[in-house]
Amino acid sequence: MSLTRYIVRRGIQSIITFFIILAVTFVIIRIRGNPLAFYIQNPRIPAEVVRDLIEEWGINEPLHIQFINYLLKIFQLDLGYSIHYRKPVIELIATYLPWSIWLLGMSVTISLVLSMIIGSYLATRYGSRLDRFMVFMGLTIRSFPVFWIGMIILYYFAYTLNLFPISPTTYLLTFPPQNILEWITTLFYISALPIISLAMVHFGGDLIIMRGAALSVSTDDYVVVAKAVGFSNSYILRKIIIRNSVLPMVTYASLNYALIMSGSVIIEAVFSYPGVGWLIYQAVLLSDYFLIQGAFLILSLVVIVFNFITDLIYMLLDPRVRLR
């Protein structure tokens, strides 16, 4: 199968997944009941205002018509209008999503890269004291609640040691960056703690998986042959073990995006980091129909896109995938 055909096929699959998610979120949110219940109960709001609102939001139509309207609007990039914020949903999400993507992207990258390097190295020193120590630490960190790790890191690094700001927003407003370089450094500085916390939480799991994969690879015949031929240990590690054991790693990571998302919501709350997690939390609390719908849609889109990219990486890493 050619490269393009593979990409096209995966693309179509992703789009189908997206539509399924779209339909499911649409139904689930409507199961919650009338979004206006909260407003109708206020005796001060005249009945005609409520009627106007119902018409304006199109929730008086039958469900299938609503769904078609909804689909049509999505193609025009119109996710509806937030009841609570009185702003277009797309605009709200556009404000917060970049922050979340930055946090997610950085922490996932750091965790993956570190665990690949350390995990494969540990596999070569299987059973050593270092190996046992790292596995123990990895498992311990993995089993801690996310918010707890976040709070400790915040308390020690930001408060006790005073290395980082407690609140990213205060720092950003107190020292507004003047140029692009300052912007980049400030961004790294204020988001360092949430990124490190999130990376730490996932590093534990990633490390164990990578070590396991590398272990199984390192006993394979071709590694033995390579050793016999006389390649250096570092060459074997870099060229053979890492390359072959990265595949299960990538699968694991791609399956984990959803989990990471939920973790990032909590980390955002602990560090009062301006991300999309807060928006979703508020939306659910306030029964903000269109906002929940829009936010879930965008989040699932992000996951699907990430998965699609993982598949492409997979393909580049392993030529066998292309052939299947």
Place this chain on the structure above:
Amino acid sequence: MSEKISLTKKIIVSATLISMMLIGIFQFAVVEAQADIARIPLLSKPKSLSPFKVDTVWTAIVVGTVFESLVATDPNNPSRVIPWLAESYEVNEDGTEWVFRLRKDVVWHDGKPFTADDVVFTFNLVKERKTSGFWYTNVPIIVESVEKIDDYTVRFKLKQPYAPFLLKIAAAPILPKHIWEPIAMQEDFDPSKYEPTIDQLVGTGPFKIVSFDPAVGASYVANENYWGPKPKISRLIYPVIDNQDAMYLSLKKGEVDTVTWSIPPNAVEEAMRDPNIAVMFVVEPSFFFLGYNTQRYPFTLKEFRKVIAYIIDRQYIVDNLLGGFGIPGNPGLLSPVFGEMVNPRSFEYVRFDLEEARRILDSLGFIDRDGDGIRETPNGTKLEFEVIGPAYDPVRVQIGNLLAQWAAEVGIKINNNPVDLNEMIDRIVNTGNFDMFLEGWINELDPDWIYDLLHSSQASPNGFNIARFNNPELDRLLEMQRVITDFEERKDIVWRIQELIADELPYVSLYHRVSIYGIRIDKLGGWVQSIGFGYNPMAIAFGFVNGWSLLNIQPAMNLPKPVIQNVRFETTGNKVMFEVAVEVNGQPMSSGEVIINMIGLTKPGFKGQIMLTDPSPNGVFKGTLTIQGFEPGRYLAQIIARDPNGGMSKQVLEIEIAEAMEPVETETVTVTETETVTPEKMEREMMEEARTVIREVTVVKTVTGVETKTVTVTETVAMGPSTAQIAAIAIIVIVVAGLIAFLSRRRS
């Protein structure tokens, strides 16, 4: 060859990434002692910049800082207003016409002059168009027309006389005509949807907005052309910190200058012991109450309603369910924070007295005839009722349980039924199918809200008179207070209303919550405590974040710092008499104030706060603090001296009040001096100081001649059994376990 190039690339890429991270990480908080910036955190994200869509406190603060109103709230007395953008105002005989004469020296942020046209334009715009926030909602209901008499005179004609006019209509912020007219002309302009840009947010206030990001916060610079006294700081920022603990930690570290939400109750002691944080307690203007369905027998009987009020131990609720951070409710409903409008006599109407409750029940003929422990009415129905409250609020769920217990003691059966909020509102507002309910009410600054709550025309489901209370005398008084424009006359009526409510008890006020605010006194001084925003009364705020503070805060180094020389106190039962000698610039402080507040150490909670003014010529402030919910034990008192310009210093003092209830005379021998913070010191050093040892030595001398000595040495500012300590222990355990794994014998 190709191998080599890619390796070089890799090195370059990774080197760049690593160096960027390093630059980022080591861009150390060169937290220069930036003295002229005020940093006020917001607990939740501001939603919008539009003055028409303001519907949360946070949005109100962000947008409200820019705008001013015709009148401002009086910082010392929130029920009164003072002219602001107007020089003066007049009202005609029957209260239907108000004439405002405007100041002539006011300019908008963009340099255009402020005239009567702007006022007329603003009120006409919100009169005709549907707005969705709470700033302008009353305008279309009350205002008949607004007209310009000349460039600096405006006349309001009202549909009917309206006493809260000044606080609910004239207090609305004025918008610039030259900015909003072109916008309002647009075909599809809808005030409830339109989102203005930063450049369109032009006001007359002391600060100009320079940046706004709903995710991050807002920042402002001082308005150099402000018509009044110029702001004394050059920058103001409102960062969003949507986490109560992080907000407190930021205050403690000095990243922000105050908090906009209560300090977590378990950190109050630590905050009070911090020499750089002044802790102030503010009673919230809201109240929580028990209501009856006054259309159902026996709640139709005033005497029976009184029985229920008598079986509630409100002090117990405050001490045990609110952790001590509240005060028992005013039976006249108004929270003490309303100042002059509160009738002190209304407090005397309700007390906790089970005996009296039993006596009233007997006299009503409600006697237990069949001996099952539950009384019956004369016609034989059992006294069994249901109380409903919102299930999401643990405090009110527990109040329901307590109520059931107390009621059982006098022979009434009450079933506590916490329900979903939607169901609760449906039952109490719409259908009226309930006996009793537990609710909370957040008030406006003007006492006119009692009208909404108790006038018979407002009976649910058409309004918020959930009790369906109908009392012609109360109706008459409520209507009267609406139309009387004279403050003193109206106050008399509001006082009578409170006594009538306390006597009739359609609702039993249970408690007012107490907010715990902290301000850092080392960097900025001049904070003003007030409810109401000040120059823009519609921007609801309380505590220290208000317009008066914004106009007055300035670097603490510019302010004379009062020094607390000596503190003497005497305890008599639950009363503590203080004598505080204060010096400023080496002279006895002759004006200003001393604020003393107390928390319990043996039994935590807010125990009282007093403000002492009028010192004797040698700078001694005297006053007596009554400890609320008194029990013998250890107390922590915080003494804050504030000179008239706003310079502050503080001291803490541990007081032990012994078992003996007879008058005890005590004398402090040594008290810690608060460290003076010199402006040259860097923030980092200030941090160190915050952790210095505080030693307090108290010698207690009793009249009987027996001498006891209490020595309290606080080594560090303790976090209590905090997350940090638990974390430290856990980390040590983990590391030790890891080391054991590391050192254990290698498996073969």
